[in-house]
Amino acid sequence: MEDFEPLVIAFCCHYCAYTAADLAGTMRLQYPSNVRIIRLPCTGKVDVRHLLETFEKGADGVYVAGCLEGDCHFLNGNFRAKKRVAYAKKILEEVGIGGDRLEMYNMSAAMGPRFAEVAREMTEKIRKLGPSPAKKAAHSS
Numbered sequence: 001m002e003d004f005e006p007l008v009i010a011f012c013c014h015y016c017a018y019t020a021a022d023l024a025g026t027m028r029l030q031y032p033s034n035v036r037i038i039r040l041p042c043t044g045k046v047d048v049r050h051l052l053e054t055f056e057k058g059a060d061g062v063y064v065a066g067c068l069e070g071d072c073h074f075l076n077g078n079f080r081a082k083k084r085v086a087y088a089k090k091i092l093e094e095v096g097i098g099g100d101r102l103e104m105y106n107m108s109a110a111m112g113p114r115f116a117e118v119a120r121e122m123t124e125k126i127r128k129l130g131p132s133p134a135k136k137a138a139h140s141s
């Protein structure tokens, strides 16, 4: 599957990962255009249904990027997100999409290089995994 270009959706907290993405841009750091960013006021806003629906809508991989643990502006939003990601990973595994397609990361607004690294890491991982089975199922029906 050499020409496969994964679609990776990144749910980014406004206070950290989203700002880190901006910084990566300002620093002219390269990261794959496969990653589409969705800005959230806090990762605590993301729920399990959101995460699963993102796969239904055609994502090959998804990640949630929140503030460093202890730094969430809404106290424990990133811990809630971490639990939801863990739960959604289990569901994805059970339904055959694969839990590995979903991850949670933590970073600060100053971590532009880390943002770019995570974007590359996720894109490469999903490229190796191939297209999401959820996408294939939707196309064949």
Ligand code: FES
Pocket: 013, 014, 015, 016, 041, 042, 043, 044, 066, 067, 071, 072, 073, 074, 075, 077, 078
């Ligand atoms: Fe960033 Fe909550 S404000 S994860």
